Amino acid sequence: MARFFMAGSNIRGGTAVIHGRDAEHVHVLRLRPGEDVIICDGEGTDYKCRLVRADREEAEAEVLEVVRCPAEPSVAVTVLCGLPKGERSDYIVQKSVEAGAREILFFQAKRCVAKMENAEKKLDRWQRIAEEAAKQSGRGIIPKVGWAGEFADMLDRAVHTELPLFLYETGEREPLNAVLEANKTTASAAIVTGPEGGFEEYEAKLARIAGLHVCSMGERILRCETAPVVALTALMYATGNLS
Amino acid sequence: MARFFMAGSNIRGGTAVIHGRDAEHVHVLRLRPGEDVIICDGEGTDYKCRLVRADREEAEAEVLEVVRCPAEPSVAVTVLCGLPKGERSDYIVQKSVEAGAREILFFQAKRCVAKMENAEKKLDRWQRIAEEAAKQSGRGIIPKVGWAGEFADMLDRAVHTELPLFLYETGEREPLNAVLEANKTTASAAIVTGPEGGFEEYEAKLARIAGLHVCSMGERILRCETAPVVALTALMYATGNLS
Numbered sequence: 001m002a003r004f005f006m007a008g009s010n011i012r013g014g015t016a017v018i019h020g021r022d023a024e025h026v027h028v029l030r031l032r033p034g035e036d037v038i039i040c041d042g043e044g045t046d047y048k049c050r051l052v053r054a055d056r057e058e059a060e061a062e063v064l065e066v067v068r069c070p071a072e073p074s075v076a077v078t079v080l081c082g083l084p085k086g087e088r089s090d091y092i093v094q095k096s097v098e099a100g101a102r103e104i105l106f107f108q109a110k111r112c113v114a115k116m117e118n119a120e121k122k123l124d125r126w127q128r129i130a131e132e133a134a135k136q137s138g139r140g141i142i143p144k145v146g147w148a149g150e151f152a153d154m155l156d157r158a159v160h161t162e163l164p165l166f167l168y169e170t171g172e173r174e175p176l177n178a179v180l181e182a183n184k185t186t187a188s189a190a191i192v193t194g195p196e197g198g199f200e201e202y203e204a205k206l207a208r209i210a211g212l213h214v215c216s217m218g219e220r221i222l223r224c225e226t227a228p229v230v231a232l233t234a235l236m237y238a239t240g241n242l243s
Numbered sequence: 244m245a246r247f248f249m250a251g252s253n254i255r256g257g258t259a260v261i262h263g264r265d266a267e268h269v270h271v272l273r274l275r276p277g278e279d280v281i282i283c284d285g286e287g288t289d290y291k292c293r294l295v296r297a298d299r300e301e302a303e304a305e306v307l308e309v310v311r312c313p314a315e316p317s318v319a320v321t322v323l324c325g326l327p328k329g330e331r332s333d334y335i336v337q338k339s340v341e342a343g344a345r346e347i348l349f350f351q352a353k354r355c356v357a358k359m360e361n362a363e364k365k366l367d368r369w370q371r372i373a374e375e376a377a378k379q380s381g382r383g384i385i386p387k388v389g390w391a392g393e394f395a396d397m398l399d400r401a402v403h404t405e406l407p408l409f410l411y412e413t414g415e416r417e418p419l420n421a422v423l424e425a426n427k428t429t430a431s432a433a434i435v436t437g438p439e440g441g442f443e444e445y446e447a448k449l450a451r452i453a454g455l456h457v458c459s460m461g462e463r464i465l466r467c468e469t470a471p472v473v474a475l476t477a478l479m480y481a482t483g484n485l486s
Contacts, residue, residue: 071462098469137463175486218485219314220380226341226472233476234485242461242477243418 002029002037003135005142011039011063016049018059026051026059037061044072044140069140073241076102076188078161079228080154082109082195083116088225093126095225097133097143099232100241104130104145107154111197116147123147151203155210158190166192166207166214167231168199173216176231180238189235193227245272245280246378248385254282254306259292261302269294269302280304287315287383312383316484319345319431321404322471323397325352325438326359331468336369338468340376340386342475343484347373347388350397354440359390366390394446398453401433409435409450409457410474411442416459419474423481432478436470 004022011017016039018026031037031054039047039061046069049061079096083089083106096104104126108116116122126145134142148154158164163186165179183189192212194203208214222230236242247265254260259282261269274280274297282290282304289312292304322339326332326349339347347369351359359365369388377385391397401407406429408422426432435455437446451457465473479485 071464095469098463098465099473100463137465139463177480177483177486216486218479220341220343220382221314222341222380226338229469229472230342230476230485233473234480236461237420237477237480240420242473243420243459 002026002031003138004037004039005042005131005135006039007041011041011047014063016047016061016063018061019057023055023057023059026054027056031059036064040069040140042141044069046140069138071138072140073100073236073239075186075235075239075241076161077232077235078103078105078157078188078190079232080105080107080148080158080190080192081228082107082193082199082224083112083114084195084224085114089122089126090129091225092228093129093145094133095229096232097130097139098137099229100236101143101232102141103143105148105154105157106146107148108150109195110151110200110203112195113197114195119147151206154192155207155212158192159211161188161190162186163189164192164212165190165231165235166204166212167194167217167227168204168207168214169216169221171201171204173214176215176217176234177238179213179215180235184239186239191228191231191235193231194224196224245269245274246381247280247282248285248374248378249282250284254284254290257306259290259304259306261304262300266298266300266302269297270299279307283312283383285384287312289383312381314381315383316343316479316482318429318478318482318484319404320475320478321346321348321400321431321433322475323348323350323391323401323433323435324471325350325436325442325467326355326357327438327467328357332365332369333372334468335471336372336388337376338472339475340373340382341380342472343479344386344475345384346386348391348397348400349389350391351393352438353394353443353446355438356440357438362390394449397435398450398455401435402454404431404433405429406432407435407455408433408474408478409447409455410437410460410470411447411450411457412459412464414444414447416457419458419460419477420481422456422458423478427482429482434471434474434478436474437467439467
């Protein structure tokens, strides 16, 4: 069913009014009066509606039912990635939204080859990818994409969640599944992954000192764009959000 | 550590001889005598070796230790995907190898838009992607990529595993986590996912009749190239292969 994100203020007294780009989209999809659409307020609530009028500039729909968006996971996950090169960041944004992230932030790690230049343009692009992925996967919010800054700023973000996880490839680590099994009812979590070259040892040490769980995901070395999606999926599975 | 796949026959009496493209690769990486490499026989056994000679045409290494490749999961998973369009198939191959698949096969589903043309060229390309991903992620085998044929041929492949899973978006389904929790020690499994437009209802019915578990992965709609990796990760997590 076609899905639109719209501020709650446009839904009043059992009627939703669809303007602008969304009204055009209704037109392009050739949706006619009598057909059903879902209007999401972007805060996790779905309004199941039936179109009563569909013009190119404006459409109107009657609200049939109001439900909590069933696709929203019970855990709010912030994905924090060392900024990778090229299209890998696009990929991370798209797949993290599909897999259920609440927020995707990039940060500067020691081994980042990429630099955060043209920040505004990049953030715009990532946010558009997130919106597209949110619509397509049936999310109840549009996850925010942003820039977390330096490594220390990233740590600060991570420790403000209940379960901050730092994925690291070598050395002393907790197995990810042991940490997840002990935290099945967590309400919020962070997943921190490195850039192409991984993390420096001192970065892992800093993360441990800050109170993050330094975790292993087995012996297979994952690419920097694969690791966040795999960790996010494991977290969704362990917290009962993948069934 | 640099990793090479080599037939076991080239490793005799404690010495490994590296020829051809791999010898060139040793040269390109500027590996010198005294440095260590891993030579994998492609059947799950790793030979930890120290280079004693490294010429452009041939290198020789002393075997230090023989171990079972730690990256190989305990469960042999066949990923079966309805053939998608364009580069999505490349992506499925690469990510499935990273996530631990034993074998990746594509098949013709009713809603496939793509056709299996230039089969030989496509299979070559996919197999190269699989080899590259296997080296990079530290796998002990090079997963085979192939063409399974029609829907019925795919079903036949799937039912020859202990745990055939058919991921489907609507209707009567078992929750994936319930199925996985009941099969934590399975030795083999199949993961079947659809093309861009998903499966037809009759295809899901056929799968159920054939004995596959028709499963849901929650309310988020995953793209056809995302679903196999998410399902594979859930399976690896549930069977203890992600820690």
